[in-house]
Every structure is written in C-alpha cells, then in structure tokens.
Amino acid sequence: MIPRIFLALSLWVTAVPSIASAHQVRNTRDHEQNDYYAVHLDGSTSPRDFASHLNLRYEGEVGALDGHHVFSAPRHIADVVDDAVEELKWRRRKREVDTERHILDGVLLNQKQALRQRLFKRSALPVVESPSKRVIVDYAGSLGIKDPIFGDQWHLHNPIQVGNDLNVTGVWMEGITGKNATVCIIDDGLDLDSDDLKDNYFAAGSYDFNDKSDEPKPRLSDDRHGTRCAGEVAAVRNNVCGVGVAYESRVSGVRILSKPISDIDEAESVTFGFQDNDIYSCSWGPPDDGRTMEGPGILIRRAFVTAVQKGRQGKGTIYVFAAGNGASNGDNCNFDGYTNSIYSITVGAIDKMNQHPYYSEQCSAQLVVTYSSGAGEAIHTTDVGKDTCTRGHGGTSAAGPLAAGVYALVLEQRPDLTWRDMQYLTILTAQPFYDGSQPEEWQDTALGRRFHHQYGYGRLDAYAIVDLAKSWEVVNPQAWFHSPWIHVRHGLPQGDQGLASSFDVTEDMLKDANFERVEHITVTMNVPHQRRGDLSVELHSPTGLVSYLSVDRPRDDAAVGYVDWTFMSVVHWGESGVGTWTIIVKDRHVNEFAGTFQDWKLRLWGESIDADKQGLLPMPLPGDDSDHDDDPSTVTASPDTTSVGGSPVTSVPGNPTDHIDRPSKPSSAGAPPSDAPEASGIIGADPSASPSAVPDSSFLPSPFPTFGVSKKTQIWIYAAMGLIVAFVIGLCIALVVIRWRKRRNPRDVYEFDVLPDEEESGEREGMIARRGKGRRRRAGELYDAFAGESEEELFSEEDEEPYQDEKVELSDAEEDSSEGSGSRARG
Ligand SMILES: *[C@@H]1O[C@H](CO)[C@@H](O)[C@H](O)[C@H]1NC(C)=O
Numbered sequence: 001m002i003p004r005i006f007l008a009l010s011l012w013v014t015a016v017p018s019i020a021s022a023h024q025v026r027n028t029r030d031h032e033q034n035d036y037y038a039v040h041l042d043g044s045t046s047p048r049d050f051a052s053h054l055n056l057r058y059e060g061e062v063g064a065l066d067g068h069h070v071f072s073a074p075r076h077i078a079d080v081v082d083d084a085v086e087e088l089k090w091r092r093r094k095r096e097v098d099t100e101r102h103i104l105d106g107v108l109l110n111q112k113q114a115l116r117q118r119l120f121k122r123s124a125l126p127v128v129e130s131p132s133k134r135v136i137v138d139y140a141g142s143l144g145i146k147d148p149i150f151g152d153q154w155h156l157h158n159p160i161q162v163g164n165d166l167n168v169t170g171v172w173m174e175g176i177t178g179k180n181a182t183v184c185i186i187d188d189g190l191d192l193d194s195d196d197l198k199d200n201y202f203a204a205g206s207y208d209f210n211d212k213s214d215e216p217k218p219r220l221s222d223d224r225h226g227t228r229c230a231g232e233v234a235a236v237r238n239n240v241c242g243v244g245v246a247y248e249s250r251v252s253g254v255r256i257l258s259k260p261i262s263d264i265d266e267a268e269s270v271t272f273g274f275q276d277n278d279i280y281s282c283s284w285g286p287p288d289d290g291r292t293m294e295g296p297g298i299l300i301r302r303a304f305v306t307a308v309q310k311g312r313q314g315k316g317t318i319y320v321f322a323a324g325n326g327a328s329n330g331d332n333c334n335f336d337g338y339t340n341s342i343y344s345i346t347v348g349a350i351d352k353m354n355q356h357p358y359y360s361e362q363c364s365a366q367l368v369v370t371y372s373s374g375a376g377e378a379i380h381t382t383d384v385g386k387d388t389c390t391r392g393h394g395g396t397s398a399a400g401p402l403a404a405g406v407y408a409l410v411l412e413q414r415p416d417l418t419w420r421d422m423q424y425l426t427i428l429t430a431q432p433f434y435d436g437s438q439p440e441e442w443q444d445t446a447l448g449r450r451f452h453h454q455y456g457y458g459r460l461d462a463y464a465i466v467d468l469a470k471s472w473e474v475v476n477p478q479a480w481f482h483s484p485w486i487h488v489r490h491g492l493p494q495g496d497q498g499l500a501s502s503f504d505v506t507e508d509m510l511k512d513a514n515f516e517r518v519e520h521i522t523v524t525m526n527v528p529h530q531r532r533g534d535l536s537v538e539l540h541s542p543t544g545l546v547s548y549l550s551v552d553r554p555r556d557d558a559a560v561g562y563v564d565w566t567f568m569s570v571v572h573w574g575e576s577g578v579g580t581w582t583i584i585v586k587d588r589h590v591n592e593f594a595g596t597f598q599d600w601k602l603r604l605w606g607e608s609i610d611a612d613k614q615g616l617l618p619m620p621l622p623g624d625d626s627d628h629d630d631d632p633s634t635v636t637a638s639p640d641t642t643s644v645g646g647s648p649v650t651s652v653p654g655n656p657t658d659h660i661d662r663p664s665k666p667s668s669a670g671a672p673p674s675d676a677p678e679a680s681g682i683i684g685a686d687p688s689a690s691p692s693a694v695p696d697s698s699f700l701p702s703p704f705p706t707f708g709v710s711k712k713t714q715i716w717i718y719a720a721m722g723l724i725v726a727f728v729i730g731l732c733i734a735l736v737v738i739r740w741r742k743r744r745n746p747r748d749v750y751e752f753d754v755l756p757d758e759e760e761s762g763e764r765e766g767m768i769a770r771r772g773k774g775r776r777r778r779a780g781e782l783y784d785a786f787a788g789e790s791e792e793e794l795f796s797e798e799d800e801e802p803y804q805d806e807k808v809e810l811s812d813a814e815e816d817s818s819e820g821s822g823s824r825a826r827g
C-alpha cells in the first residue's frame with residue numbers, strides 16, 4: 001500500500017525509521033507510550049517532510065483511505081501537533097497575503113487518535129447446547145442438505161408457522177447459494193477451525209485488529225458472537241449443525257470487539273480487503289442504553305464513503321447493521337450514527353410469530369426486518385468449537401447476518417449491482433405484514449410500498465429479492481441536494497405543541513443539482529436543551545409522509561440537546577423532493593428543562609438525472625457542519641431567498657380536541673413576514689393528507705393577532721388567554737406533583753415508568769403512545785420476573801419458554817451495556 005515515492009524520499013530523509021507496511025503499522029501501535037495522529041495531506045506534501053518538520057514519526061497510511069497518514073509522537077511531547085494545528089489555523093487565515101508555500105498548507109485534516117471504549121455487541125444469548133435432532137424436512141433431500149439441525153432452523157424453512165421464514169428454499173432450488181460472494185463478519189472473531197465454517201472461510205479477507213494477527217480467532221471465553229453470525233450466513237452444507245442462508249458463499253472475519261480500538265483501526269477494519277469482501281455484516285454499535293447518542297468519527301465516516309465509492313471495484317461496499325437491542329430502554333436507531341448512516345442497511349428483528357420482540361429498536365432509518373429470537377425461540381446455528389451448535393443466538397445481532405446472507409445470494413445472481421441498488425431491491429421486495437395491531441402505522445410511500453417505523457419496509461423475502469434482481473436495471477449514480485442552514489433560533493414551547501420550520505425545495509434547485517428523485521433524507525440539527533430525552537422530531541414531506549426522526553427517550557438526561565446531529569430517514573424513498581419540507585421539534589415534557597430550536601439543514605440524497613454529469617461526493621470534513629453562521633447567504637434575512645432561507649416558526653397544535661387557538665410565532669432570525677401565511681398553510685394542510693400525521697386544527701398565522709376587534713377588546717382577550725394559560729400551567733404542575741408522589745412508590749421507581757407521558761398525550765400521538773404503552777407493559781413483566789426469581793430459576797423452568805427466553809435476552813442486554821458486570825460469569 002505504501003506508495004513507491006515514499007521509498008525514494010526515505011533515501012534522503014535519514015532521520016526516519018524504516019518504512020512500515022500497513023500491517024506493520026497495525027502491529028506496532030502502542031497507545032501506552034505514544035500518541036497517534038491521523039493526518040490527511042494533499043498530494044503536494046510528503047508525509048516524511050511533514051513528519052520531520054514536526055518531529056513526528058511516520059507510521060504509514062490509513063488502510064484504504066487516500067492521502068491519510070498516521071504519525072506518532074511519544075506521549076510527553078505530544079503537544080507538537082496541537083501547536084501545529086494552531087499554526088495551521090493561523091496560516092489559513094492569512095493565506096491570501098502570504099503566498100509562499102508552507103509545509104502545513106498541505107494538511108487537510110488532523111485527528112488525534114486515542115483508544116476508544118469498545119463497541120458493544122448487539123446481543124449475546126447464553127449458549128444452550130442443542131441435542132442434535134434428526135428432523136429433516138422432505139425437500140432437504142433434493143437440496144442435499146443432511147445437516148443435523150436443519151430441521152430446527154425455522155428461520156430458513158418454517159413448516160409450523162408457514163411463511164414465517166426467509167423464503168429462501170426456492171432460491172436454493174434454483175442453484176443460487178451465494179457462490180462467489182463474500183460476507184465479512186466484523187465482530188469478536190470467527191472460529192475458522194469449525195467444521196461448519198472452514199470450507200467457506202476466506203482467509204485473505206480476514207484480520208484480527210484486537211490482537212494484531214491474520215487469523216481472527218475467538219480468543220476470549222465470550223467471543224462467540226461473531227462465529228454465530230458467520231454460521232447464519234455461511235455454515236457449510238455438511239453433516240455439522242445447520243446451513244447458512246448462503247451456504248456456498250465465502251465468509252471472512254475481522255475482529256474488533258474484544259478490546260478497545262482506535263478510530264484508525266476501526267476505519268481500517270470497515271474497509272479491510274474491500275475489493276474482495278463484498279458485504280460487511282456488523283452486529284454492534286454504541287450502547288443501546290437509551291441515553292447514548294453517538295456515531296462514527298470522521299475517519300470512519302471517510303472510510304464508509306471511500307468504501308461505497310471504491311469498494312467492490314467501484315460498485316460500492318454493502319454494509320449491514322443490526323438495528324439495536326435497546327427498545328426496552330426507550331432507545332431508537334436514529335441515535336446511533338452507524339445504523340442511521342445512508343451507507344448502511346439497517347436491519348431490525350421480528351420473532352417467529354411476526355411480532356415485535358421487546359428489544360428491537362425502531363427508527364425512520366430502518367430499512368427492513370428479518371427473523372430472530374422471541375416468542376420462545378431463537379436462531380439455531382453454528383457456535384465456537386469443532387462441531388458445536390447453538391440454539392440460542394438472538395437479538396438484532398442475529399437478524400443482521402441473515403440479511404447479509406440474503407444479499408450474498410443477490411450478488412451471486414447480480415455481482416454488478418451497486419450499494420444503492422441493494423437498498424432499492426430491499427425496499428421493493430420487503431413484505432409488509434400485520435403484527436395484529438395498528439395497521440394504520442404503515443404509511444403508503446411514494447414507491448407504492450409501505451413503511452412502518454418498527455419494521456422498515458417489512459420482512460426481507462429472499463426469493464422476492466433475488467427474483468427482482470434478475471431483471472433489475474442498475475440505478476444512476478448518487479446525486480444530492482443540500483439546503484443552506486435554516487436558522488430558527490426560537491425557544492421550544494413545552495407540552496404538546498411543537499415548533500415547526502419549513503423549507504421549500506423548487507424544481508430548479510433539484511434540476512441544478514442533477515437530482516431526479518429522493519432516496520435517503522438526512523437532517524442535521526442543533527437543538528440545545530437541558531434534557532435531551534425530552535425532545536422529539538418529525539419531518540413532514542411535501543406529499544404528507546411523516547418521518548419520526550427522533551422520539552423522546554425517558555432515560556436520556558444529557559443536558560446538551562442535539563449538537564450537529566444528523567438524523568436519517570428512508571421513508572421518503574421515491575418522492576420527487578419538490579415542495580415544502582417541514583420539521584417539527586417537540587418538547588412534550590412539561591418540566592424545568594428547556595431548550596431552543598437553533599437551526600437545521602436538509603439534505604436530499606437520491607438518483608441523478610444525468611449519469612455522465614454526476615461527480616462523486618467529496619469526502620466529509622470535520623468542519624462540514626460548522627458553517628452555521630460563516631456564510632451570510634444562508635442567514636434567513638434576505639428577502640430574495642424567502643423560500644430558501646426564511647423559515648418562520650409556528651406553533652403546532654398539539655391536541656385535536658384542544659380548540660384554543662394558538663398564536664404562531666415569527667422567526668427571531670428576522671424571517672420576512674410574508675412567509676408566515678405560507679408556512680402556516682402548509683402545516684395546516686399537509687398533515688391531514690397523511691395517515692399518521694398531526695391532524696389539522698385551526699390556528700392563527702401571525703403573532704398576536706388582532707382578532708379584528710378594538711384594542712380594548714384585544715386586551716380582554718389576551719387577559720383571558722393569559723388566565724387560561726396560567727390555569728393550564730397550574731394544572732400541569734399539579735399533575736407533575738401527583739405523578740411525582742406516585743413514583744415515590746419504590747416499585748414504580750423503575751425507569752420504564754416514565755413512558756406513560758406519551759400515552760397521555762392522547763389520540764393524536766396514538767402511534768407513539770400505543771407503542772410506548774406496549775413497551776412499558778412488557779418491560780414491567782420482565783421487571784417483575786427479575787424481582788421474583790433468581791437466575792437459576794429463570795434457566796431451569798421449562799414451562800415458561802417464551803418468557804424465559806426474553807428474560808435471558810434482557811439480562812444479557814443489560815449486562816452488555818454495563819460491561820463486565822458480575823452476571824457475565826453465568827455462561
Ligand atoms: C416465496 O418463494 C416462492 C418460491 O419458492 C415464491 O413463489 C413466492 O412468491 C415467494 N414469496 C414472495 C412474497 O415473493
């Protein structure tokens with residue numbers, strides 16, 4: 001990987017030690033002794049000159065990332081780089097006057113790298129040894145499947161709950177089994193010696209970033225997760241355990257979850273061997289504790305962009321991420337920067353009965369679901385050991401790899417598909433289903449599909465997706481349209497109102513952007529708030545579809561709100577994008593924690609009109625979102641850009657039965673008043689067209705309306721309104737006090753109890769409320785169970801299978817998120 005020019009340079013830069021290869025770099029990093037820096041240099045700057053200028057040691061390149069280099073300095077003198085960065089900033093400011101070239105002019109990006117806390121496995125269920133059953137389904141014969149537990153692999157073929165499986169047998173019957181496709185499991189290792197994996201194991205795509213070895217062997221006692229995921233994808237058709245979804249695909253392993261790693265290592269791991277590894281299956285992420293809001297650092301984000309642009313010979317690496325297991329913690333996959341990346345396919349779980357298992361998170365970025373544990377069952381597959389099987393693999397961790405396996409089948413059929421084609425195919429073939437309640441939560445989307453925040457576009461169907469892939473025309477390259485920063489700068493009302501802000505996208509804007517139609521939508525926003533978990537955000541599209549970009553999270557009491565956080569939605573896939581997009585921020589919890597809707601930026605990602613004109617997205621920069629105020633043209637004041645920048649703030653009526661008219665409020669950023677009626681019309685009209693949107697209720701378009709009466713009468717009206725408001729506030733305080741008293745009952749202290757707030761917000765919020773209610777009830781049962789039984793009892797009781805399973809998962813999820821708590825010894 002190290003370019004040859006550096007060899008030449010090293011002949012005269014004598015102070016520099018011998019050149020490290022990419023592998024050597026990984027082998028020699030010592031975070032105890034050194035600080036490491038990832039630096040992006042433009043082509044004109046030699047990394048060795050840079051190193052000698054700053055007295056650093058050059059360590060080599062960062063994996064697949066162009067122009068990114070690693071430098072180190074002994075820990076005690078590490079300030080040199082920080083000083084250099086200051087110098088760099090200073091030089092940038094005076095660049096116009098000073099034309100003489102300086103070595104720091106070539107520095108584009110600098111990042112100090114520390115080891116990060118380890119990422120969390122999405123779930124780990126305890127090992128349950130399966131007595132090998134000889135139940136083999138009839139047609140297994142014609143496929144030559146003699147694997148002893150194939151009959152238990154209901155997720156592949158379910159003869160009991162007919163249809164509740166991946167629908168993959170028909171694909172195998174056509175001879176499509178994943179040949180020539182490679183899935184890389186980024187996890188805690190892969191047992192390459194397992195008789196069920198070794199024939200499909202792909203060594204060249206594998207590496208251990210935790211122990212710096214070419215073989216990603218499971219080395220810790222609980223390193224079982226990655227092997228199980230690998231078994232789901234590519235367990236060999238033989239006489240050991242069961243088969244994988246793509247049982248003739250290749251499977252590689254990259255080990256990162258068993259020790260802390262740096263962003264440099266993580267960036268290398270997600271692009272490791274990315275010309276040969278087609279699909280990366282990632283069943284991990286930031287903690288699913290309902291209070292974490294965290295995403296990949298800049299190097300890792302650059303690695304993702306590099307991979308979709310260059311990986312798989314330019315067709316783009318396919319990333320599959322497990323949605324997360326934090327639903328019972330009130331978590332949502334839009335608070336996880338990996339699952340809400342446009343570059344990842346986010347996969348949630350449903351159980352054998354097509355029900356939502358208590359753990360699987362929802363969000364507007366979730367594309368699809370597939371089967372996993374719950375309803376007394378789990379996934380049966382390979383485990384660590386020569387011929388060991390498990391019947392206890394579960395969580396969204398087990399759902400992700402099944403999707404990755406299905407994508408391997410698709411790639412055998414159509415290796416030429418791009419990363420976005422795979423997302424199209426997923427959307428167009430996923431099967432909506434009814435879990436027995438709330439059919440109205442499925443929204444009809446622009447592509448004629450249905451979307452549900454809990455289930456994405458529905459269940460993944462292997463036969464349907466492979467079948468559509470056969471005739472699929474590859475889509476045009478990706479185009480994008482980015483709005484300027486839309487400044488709102490207005491305090492958030494508390495309670496059921498929201499603060500809305502709109503942005504008009506015109507046909508010309510999209511034509512100029514070479515933009516044909518929407519795929520992903522991202523919204524980056526700043527909402528400082530004293531209690532982040534109180535916030536929720538909706539995005540209403542021009543056609544009336546609603547994305548719940550964020551939901552309130554009872555456990556999240558970070559006093560920061562949203563800081564340049566990017567939410568993502570796949571709900572609007574297929575819309576033209578033209579029209580008014582409205583974002584509504586709510587602070588529904590009436591309490592002492594307040595916040596401000598500062599600003600937001602809308603980004604549409606989609607298909608280009610003219611493929612020849614379309615360039616590649618520039619690499620993300622750390623300062624991409626720090627231009628809020630730099631560019632005066634993005635400020636809302638200009639009267640000529642009313643539809644671009646001017647976004648008046650409006651109160652959104654909270655309760656359909658509440659007939660008190662609420663005045664709207666103008667943007668404090670000085671939006672032209674002419675905008676107010678326009679936006680209010682939109683908010684009033686659009687939602688009614690949508691199945692689960694905020695119902696319309698009349699409200700007044702401009703601040704402090706005159707009601708067409710005399711000043712005196714107005715004073716009376718406002719005085720009366722003031723009294724009403726005072727009364728409502730008093731009522732709220734009383735309610736809060738009553739609730740607070742109630743919660744002092746020790747049994748109710750448990751945090752799930754906070755959720756009823758949603759429930760009380762009435763019919764309008766029916767969708768979220770019902771979900772919150774269900775979750776709470778479920779969590780309550782689990783809580784009771786824990787309180788009443790010891791762990792041994794949980795494991796020994798046979799007759800309570802369904803609950804047993806779920807208790808186990810919950811305890812494990814908690815164990816994972818508290819890392820290393822005592823209960824780990826259980827297995
Ligand atoms: C499931 O597979 C069968 C073929 O095995 C196919 O006929 C059927 O249409 C598939 N289901 C869906 C929803 O496509």
Ligand SMILES: *[C@@H]1O[C@H](CO)[C@@H](O)[C@H](O)[C@H]1NC(C)=O
Nearest residue numbers: 179180181275276313412415
């Ligand atoms: C497998 O992939 C390689 C490289 O992508 C290609 O050259 C080869 O023809 C493929 N083999 C089959 C059987 O499709």
